[in-house]
Amino acid sequence: xxxxxxxLGLILVLLTSCFLxxxxxxxxxxxxxxxxxRGWWYVQVDGSYPSDSWKNLDNxxxxxxxNGYMVEDSxxxxxxxxxxxxxxxxxxxxxxxxxxxxxxxxxxxKSANQKSIVSNIQKPADDEDELKNLVGPGVETDNxxxxxxxxxxxxxxxxxxxxxxxxAATENNIGPVADTDxxxxxxxxxxxDQSGKQPENNEQNTSTQxxxxxxxxxxxxxxxxxxxxxxxTGEQDERTKVVNELKKLSLSDEEANLYYLINEYRxxxxxxKLSFSKSLxxxxxxxxxxxxxxxxxxxxxxxxxxxxxxxxxxxxxxxxGAYTPDHAHAEIMWxxxxxxxxxxxxxxxxxxxxxxxxxxxxxLDLWKSSPGHNAVIIGEGEWSFIKTVGVAMDKNYSHVWxxxxxxxxxxxxxxxxxxxxx
Numbered sequence: 001x002x003x004x005x006x007x008l009g010l011i012l013v014l015l016t017s018c019f020l021x022x023x024x025x026x027x028x029x030x031x032x033x034x035x036x037x038r039g040w041w042y043v044q045v046d047g048s049y050p051s052d053s054w055k056n057l058d059n060x061x062x063x064x065x066x067n068g069y070m071v072e073d074s075x076x077x078x079x080x081x082x083x084x085x086x087x088x089x090x091x092x093x094x095x096x097x098x099x100x101x102x103x104x105x106x107x108x109x110k111s112a113n114q115k116s117i118v119s120n121i122q123k124p125a126d127d128e129d130e131l132k133n134l135v136g137p138g139v140e141t142d143n144x145x146x147x148x149x150x151x152x153x154x155x156x157x158x159x160x161x162x163x164x165x166x167x168a169a170t171e172n173n174i175g176p177v178a179d180t181d182x183x184x185x186x187x188x189x190x191x192x193d194q195s196g197k198q199p200e201n202n203e204q205n206t207s208t209q210x211x212x213x214x215x216x217x218x219x220x221x222x223x224x225x226x227x228x229x230x231x232x233t234g235e236q237d238e239r240t241k242v243v244n245e246l247k248k249l250s251l252s253d254e255e256a257n258l259y260y261l262i263n264e265y266r267x268x269x270x271x272x273k274l275s276f277s278k279s280l281x282x283x284x285x286x287x288x289x290x291x292x293x294x295x296x297x298x299x300x301x302x303x304x305x306x307x308x309x310x311x312x313x314x315x316x317x318x319x320x321g322a323y324t325p326d327h328a329h330a331e332i333m334w335x336x337x338x339x340x341x342x343x344x345x346x347x348x349x350x351x352x353x354x355x356x357x358x359x360x361x362x363x364l365d366l367w368k369s370s371p372g373h374n375a376v377i378i379g380e381g382e383w384s385f386i387k388t389v390g391v392a393m394d395k396n397y398s399h400v401w402x403x404x405x406x407x408x409x410x411x412x413x414x415x416x417x418x419x420x421x422x
Contacts, residue, residue, distance in 0.1 A: 040070040040085060054356045061087040061103065078105040238417075239264070245414040246276070254393040255281070258360035258400070262389065263419070265364065266378055273419040276412035279341035280390020280401040284349075286340055287399045288392040290316060291353070297322075301329060309351035309399075312336070337403065345405025348386075350376055352398050363398045376402055387422045 031043050041049050041064065042057065051068040054061055054076075062085045063076045070085040073094070080093040080103070087103040098106045239260050246256035263273035290296060294313035299322040300306050307322025310333050314320035318339045323332050337343035350373050352363045367373035379386045385404035388411070392399050406422040413419070 038069055041068045079103045242414050242417050246412055249412045251412060254360055255391045258363060258393055258398065259389065259391045261360050261364045262377060265368065269378055271378060274387060274389045275419040275421045277388040277390045277403065277407045278409040278411060279337055279343035279407045280347060280388065280403055281392060283336050283340050283347060284390045284392035284399045284401045287312065288394050288397045291397045292395060296320065309353055310349055342408045343405065345403050348376060348402045350400050353396055355396060357396060358393065358398050360393065363393065387420050
């Protein structure tokens, strides 16, 4: 009897051990594309999934319905998603409509010449040049602004970059258009890639505009969009620490991450990291709020020329007006730090707008891909005087301000994170 109990006990131990082993060997929930009988959905890093929203995955835009399933072969507002779920760009939809480089439907009469429409898709008219910059639904980025006709401070500084967000969504993309990622059930429908090239400082309803800044006599250049990724664990540990410390200083998660990414990019080029100016951040935040509340970029100046993302409304304690592509009203930008804070120097801004939302990585990728914006970020040439930066980002807008003068209000410094101060 005693022997039987021992044998039974041993069997139970072995069964329990096998059961626990099976649990340990079970595959965790995969991040990325998943599929069932109803369709595709996307599992994010935290286990959640997007719903009733657009999401950029592998540099392609997808729309997920209220239940989180990818929408296929349908119009979503003025954008069309194909059979693989990816938004169509620069092409004709199955129902005979035409869409621009940013996917937006071209409103044309039924009798319009189709050849002309196709031509407009491939090469927008002069008054629609900004459409070349479109990357996904509703992105805008203005040109770089020119700096004052003063001789810029020639002090040099160093900086650096990082990644995270929609455009760099290359985690474990499994499923539709998972070009370079793991594939679930060997299923990966194809889709067109999308990226655009941005010429002047103009904007449009749903375009990408990154405000370029041009030093005295500088030249505005054209941007395009790239995808960056960075999986360095050590850098991520530092990033988490720095971002968490900045959030304790009243910075938002988006602001802290964008600041870190800008410096990470500079540092990757052998440059020093910029200090985080409190005054310039105050200006950036004020501009983000003004942009959301009054969309000042839609204003016209006295000549009838429409402004861009550097424009300010007349509903605040500042000088408002349309900042036009020819930089005829550059003081609207340069003077803002002095109008809103005790900062004595001029300020220089780069900006971005996206109708369905912007995140730190997408913003930085757009700016980096534009020679004019990139020059400001890395302090190239006449921008070598830049030593400090102010950051703001919320919902659809992000404005980043640069300067080379000491900030009387101080800086958001993090212990152990070495930066350069004016």
